[in-house]
Amino acid sequence: MSTPENDNSAMECIAPPALSDEVLLAVLDGDPHSRQIDEHLEQCAYCRARLERMRMDEQSLLSGMYRVDCPPADRLADYVMDTLIMSERMKIEQHIHRCALCQREVASLRAILQVDDEPSMEQSPQEPAWEQIKGFFRALENQFVRVLTPLPKPTYGQLKGSAHNRLLSYGSDALSVMLSVEKVIDGLKINGSIIDTEGQSNWNEGLVELRGIEADQERYITVIDEDETFTFERVKPGSFNLSIFATSGEILRLQKIELTP
Amino acid sequence: MNMELDIVPHGHLAERCAEESSRRDSRQRDDRFCYELIRRAFGLEDEVALGFVFNIYITIWSKSWIRDTQSFESHAVTADDFKSITFQKVYSQLKGAPFSSFTSLNAVLAYLYKTLARTIAEYNRSLAARQSVARAHPAVDEDRPDAEENIPSAENVSEDAEKKLTWEKIEHRVYFLLPDKNDQVLFDCWAKQQLSRAEIVSEFGQIWADENAVRVALQRIRRHLLKDVTLRDLLNDIR
Numbered sequence: 186m187s188t189p190e191n192d193n194s195a196m197e198c199i200a201p202p203a204l205s206d207e208v209l210l211a212v213l214d215g216d217p218h219s220r221q222i223d224e225h226l227e228q229c230a231y232c233r234a235r236l237e238r239m240r241m242d243e244q245s246l247l248s249g250m251y252r253v254d255c256p257p258a259d260r261l262a263d264y265v266m267d268t269l270i271m272s273e274r275m276k277i278e279q280h281i282h283r284c285a286l287c288q289r290e291v292a293s294l295r296a297i298l299q300v301d302d303e304p305s306m307e308q309s310p311q312e313p314a315w316e317q318i319k320g321f322f323r324a325l326e327n328q329f330v331r332v333l334t335p336l337p338k339p340t341y342g343q344l345k346g347s348a349h350n351r352l353l354s355y356g357s358d359a360l361s362v363m364l365s366v367e368k369v370i371d372g373l374k375i376n377g378s379i380i381d382t383e384g385q386s387n388w389n390e391g392l393v394e395l396r397g398i399e400a401d402q403e404r405y406i407t408v409i410d411e412d413e414t415f416t417f418e419r420v421k422p423g424s425f426n427l428s429i430f431a432t433s434g435e436i437l438r439l440q441k442i443e444l445t446p
Numbered sequence: 447m448n449m450e451l452d453i454v455p456h457g458h459l460a461e462r463c464a465e466e467s468s469r470r471d472s473r474q475r476d477d478r479f480c481y482e483l484i485r486r487a488f489g490l491e492d493e494v495a496l497g498f499v500f501n502i503y504i505t506i507w508s509k510s511w512i513r514d515t516q517s518f519e520s521h522a523v524t525a526d527d528f529k530s531i532t533f534q535k536v537y538s539q540l541k542g543a544p545f546s547s548f549t550s551l552n553a554v555l556a557y558l559y560k561t562l563a564r565t566i567a568e569y570n571r572s573l574a575a576r577q578s579v580a581r582a583h584p585a586v587d588e589d590r591p592d593a594e595e596n597i598p599s600a601e602n603v604s605e606d607a608e609k610k611l612t613w614e615k616i617e618h619r620v621y622f623l624l625p626d627k628n629d630q631v632l633f634d635c636w637a638k639q640q641l642s643r644a645e646i647v648s649e650f651g652q653i654w655a656d657e658n659a660v661r662v663a664l665q666r667i668r669r670h671l672l673k674d675v676t677l678r679d680l681l682n683d684i685r
Contacts, residue, residue, distance in 0.1 A: 206669045242672050245681040249613050250637035262567035285649050286639050290570050299513040392534035406500045430534045
């Protein structure tokens with residue numbers, strides 16, 4: 186394995202005998218080993234190259250093999266929800282029987298979801314293809330939640346009717362959100378604008394949610410327009426957390442916003 | 447569509463929908479009000495109706511769908527976020543013409559619930575993958591290809607198919623090199639599930655009594671695998 190036949194840089198160990206594969210694997214695993222081994226590796230390009238080759242081969246193997254047999258997570262969810270056809274259900278059951286990771290995921294889903302209380306799982310006609318929204322979950326994998334903090338001086342931009350309204354501005358890096366708060370007859374009208382100078386996320390048609398900090402406060406949602414602006418009508422004054430859910434999966438948070446006239 | 451309900455104001459529909467949805471006995475529920483409200487929200491893309499539907503979804507429909515909201519406390523994405531994310535995705539998928547294929551309230555709720563379950567499942571899976579990579583190779587976590595880069599596109603489909611084929615060859619080669627059943631189980635634990643030694647002992651204590659036994663057996667099979675020129679060539683090809 187670890188004889189670097191094609192490595193022209195160092196063909197021989199400088200202080201034979203060369204480190205054994207067993208020792209190199211122990212180093213790779215971070216297992217306890219003597220200081221002499223570290224010193225040998227520092228000085229010997231040949232053994233270092235063998236270790237590096239070993240590391241690369243194992244990394245390739247591990248990255249390619251990881252969960253290669255596991256059913257996709259959404260299938261596992263369908264299994265828990267009991268919406269699979271019998272043959273697929275049995276196939277997944279067989280896999281779960283020998284896979285500790287899938288056993289854990291199924292147990293976790295069963296612990297989280299109130300499966301007994303579900304609406305009857307009739308198959309929805311022409312159900313949208315699940316693959317289409319996979320990209321969203323991939324973004325979630327990165328736990329892409331960005332908390333925007335208040336900016337000292339609101340920037341005047343694309344806000345509708347912002348001339349005489351209270352302006353709030355939040356930002357982080359190349360991204361900012363401006364809010365214009367306007368008093369109307371039956372509450373507050375909030376106009377918002379997302380300014381993403383990097384333009385990496387798709388905000389259009391994302392969802393904006395105003396969640397009251399107090400449990401009994403109302404929640405409001407609205408959809409982001411093509412020009413990356415949004416509007417809430419008739420909001421009752423109070424303290425809110427605002428979350429913006431991009432269709433690409435990114436979540437922006439503006440915390441503890443005081444919405445007052 | 448019900449012609450009478452067609453002219454009922456949003457607010458009145460929302461009140462009746464909430465009232466009907468709160469009935470304990472589902473056989474006594476009249477779904478027409480909720481369905482009409484959802485039809486306006488999703489089918490007609492009416493934002494006021496959407497706001498009403500969202501509030502009923504959060505406060506009534508999905509209230510019991512997540513049993514254990516505490517599980518999410520340590521996560522960046524909360525149980526409520528999952529519900530909002532789910533709502534956004536379902537709205538995005540069903541708004542306009544696609545909604546017409548959902549002809550009952552139950553079909554919409556079932557789809558919402560299924561999407562929520564899948565959302566959480568995907569999230570769990572990604573967390574597990576991150577933990578596994580961080581544990582196996584703490585120093586190389588940032589070198590791992592970004593998940594976004596793995597999204598299949600028309601351009602890289604054939605490349606992906608080729609890679610898949612090579613991985614199948616690698617897997618076959620590994621099992622050829624490890625004919626012993628226990629060695630295959632150990633390989634699966636190490637490479638496919640990336641379990642720690644302690645986890646392997648916990649799962650297969652009858653085969654490997656302690657972590658040292660796992661370490662010794664693993665070293666043996668890893669040495670054996672990485673000595674194989676064919677396997678190394680295949681791994682080299684795929685890099």
